Every structure is written in structure tokens, then in C-alpha cells.
Amino acid sequence: MSTVRVEPRDKSWTLTKVVAVVVAILTAGYMAPWAVAAVRDVKHWGVFWVNLLLGWTIIGWIIALVMSLRAQRLVVVG
Template sequence: MYVELVSDRRRRALRHVLLSWCAALLTCGYLFPWAVATTRGKANADAIGVLNLALGWTIVGWVVALAMACRGHGLAGLRITE
């Protein structure tokens, strides 16, 4: 029996990653937290993007979005194989 921990990391399409980095570059780093979250495959990358758009103009909102993007992936469950 083999037990494996499964995280909530999601595979993102290359076009989403490229779109997020282009947007981050075009906005001079304003959308950088969203680009990091998308690249890392965070399950809540869309929520981080909305938070970044809504409150990123405040320094605190931008730092919170970046912290959420850099935080580790959560545990989604266990996979048991025979």
C-alpha cells in the first residue's frame, strides 16, 4: 500500500500564465501578485487577481495579495494506491 499527500496545486494553461505576465509587465508590476499566483498554480489565483485589482492600489492590499500568492499550497487529501 502506498499513501501520497495531494495538494491543491492546479495546472494552469500556458496562455493564462503568459497573459498574467504580460498584464504585470504592462501595468509596471501592479499585477505582479496575480502573475506569481498563476505561475505557481494556486487554486485561488482568480481571487488573488480580484483582490489585487480591487485593493492593490493600497500598499497593504498589494502586499497581502503577494503574500497569498507566495504562501504554500494547501493539503487537499490523501491518495491511497495498492
């Protein structure tokens, strides 16, 4: 009795798979400063725009990260 295997018609290269995973990780890390700012409840829209427009440069990404880590404004209640 013979066995029949079904395989995809076009196989992707291993390099393509590795590049796809790396790009997915970098994409998630690209907007990380904005996510940090949103979670910390600092003014995050400025961080969003700096990160979106200048994050492709390393310096722009670092500036966005520093903006997201700045001190929060606290309000004394009561």
C-alpha cells in the first residue's frame, strides 16, 4: 500500500520565514515608546507623532522613548 502526501505547490524559503519573523518583531518594537506612554498615562499623542514620523531614525525612536518615560503629573485629591 502506498502513502499519499499533500504538500504546498510553492514552498517558501527558510530565509523568507526568518525575515518575516524579524520584521514582525521589529514592527512591534517600533511603536513601543507610544505603548509605554499610553500605559503610563503620560501625554501620549506627542509621543505617537514623534515615534511615527521620526522613529525610523534611531535618535527619533530614543527621543520618543524618553518622552514616554518622563514624569507623570500628579494631582493631590482630598
